[in-house]
Each structure stands twice: as C-alpha cells, then as structure tokens.
C-alpha cells in the first residue's frame with residue numbers, strides 16, 4: 001500500500017476559512033474535521049490517498065519541515081518567525097489576512113517618537129521577527145516571549161510595547177492600545193516539504209489543485 005499524503009491544517013480561526021478552499025481543491029474531509037469539539041487529530045478524506053491532520057498553527061510548519069506531513073496551511077507570520085529552509089511556500093492562499101504590528105498604550109503613543117527608540121522591551125509571540133525588524137534600524141529589542149494575550153503585558157508592567165497580529169483592531173482597542181507601526185502583512189500560505197515535492201507522486205498535482213482553488 002502506498003503511504004498517504006498528509007496535509008497539516010491549523011485548528012483555530014484559519015480552519016473555517018480553509019474548509020471551502022480545501023473543497024475547491026477537491027479535498028473533502030470526513031465531517032469530524034470541521035467540528036472543533038472533535039478530539040480526533042487525523043482525518044480521512046474522500047480521496048483515499050490523502051489524509052488531514054489538525055494541529056496548532058505554529059506546529060504546522062514543524063510537521064511539514066520535518067516531513068511528517070507533506071503539505072500544510074500556515075500563516076506567513078509563522079513562516080517568517082521560523083524560516084525553515086525545508087519549506088517551500090508556493091501558493092498565497094488569500095485567507096487569514098491580518099498584519100503583524102507594534103502597539104503600545106494610547107497615552108504612551110501620544111508622546112512617543114519611534115525615531116528616538118534605541119532599546120525597546122517588547123512582549124511577543126514573534127521574538128525573531130521582532131528582533132530583526134528593530135535591528136534593521138539599529139534598535140535593540142529585548143523580547144519577552146508569550147504565547148497569547150500579549151495585550152495584557154503593558155498594563156501589568158511586563159513590557160511597555162507588544163508585537164502582535166492585528167485584524168479589525170478590536171483587541172487592541174479593548175485593551176487601551178494603539179498600533180504604532182506595521183511590521184508585515186500576513187496571509188496564509190500553502191507550504192510543501194521540499195524533499196516530498198521531488199519524491200512523492202501526487203504532491204505537485206495537489207499544489208496545482210490549490211493554485212486553481214485560489215484562482216476559482
């Protein structure tokens with residue numbers, strides 16, 4: 001029996017946007033896949049040689065980079081943070097649109113001048129992207145790594161600034177923060193394990209199916 005092609009899909013907010021895209025690419029998973037309450041992690045599809053796994057957004061890149069999954073759907077924020085050389089990201093899936101930005105309390109922003117920064121302390125889930133961004137303009141960034149709820153850091157004195165994803169801006173607003181600088185625009189990408197692309201029949205046609213699904 002040939003080994004199945006495994007596609008890693010993030011649970012959470014991208015899942016609902018990914019389902020119609022998967023369908024347009026001809027990949028129809030069993031019903032439990034779209035059910036956030038299901039505790040299953042591996043799911044069959046109507047195509048016998050393709051199965052899906054549902055993992056955390058940051059772990060999609062890890063599964064695909066190590067060849068445990070051959071393809072995956074992952075935010076460009078995650079790709080920028082990890083920069084895995086084993087990952088090829090051939091298709092912008094045009095879902096999961098947001099931006100990675102620097103934010104700080106509104107009252108601080110009113111008297112702050114980013115041009116005057118020489119050293120900043122920042123709470124973020126993205127320490128590498130943050131350090132690189134600041135280093136490019138000669139600012140040293142001291143990052144406090146958090147995995148969520150970055151918006152709490154300024155009011156609780158953990159760090160005066162945060163680097164986090166922003167979409168509607170509602171989370172920042174409800175926590176008294178304002179966006180002071182955009183670091184990068186984010187969307188989800190199809191990622192492929194480079195070795196699998198060369199050695200596993202069926203991977204390249206899937207990439208083409210996703211490309212057509214985005215254009216449809």
Ligand SMILES: Nc1ncnc2c1ncn2[C@@H]1O[C@H](COP(=O)(O)OP(=O)(O)OP(=O)(O)O)[C@@H](O)[C@H]1O
Nearest residue numbers: 012013014056057075076077096097098165166167
């Ligand atoms: N507000 C948003 N709008 C649009 N896309 C977003 C938004 N927030 C996150 N994303 C995208 O979705 C991906 C997953 O984000 P999500 O918030 O679901 O992860 P998470 O809840 O932090 O994950 P986990 O619980 O696994 O740590 C991000 O990497 C990003 O590409």
Ligand SMILES: O=P(O)(O)OC[C@H]1O[C@H](OP(=O)(O)OP(=O)(O)O)[C@H](O)[C@@H]1O
Nearest residue numbers: 148149164165166167168169170171172
């Ligand atoms: O600008 P907004 O539309 O408010 O979106 C921004 C929020 O979305 C993401 O978190 P998410 O809601 O995915 O929850 P998380 O804390 O689990 O990452 C991000 O980390 C922000 O907190």
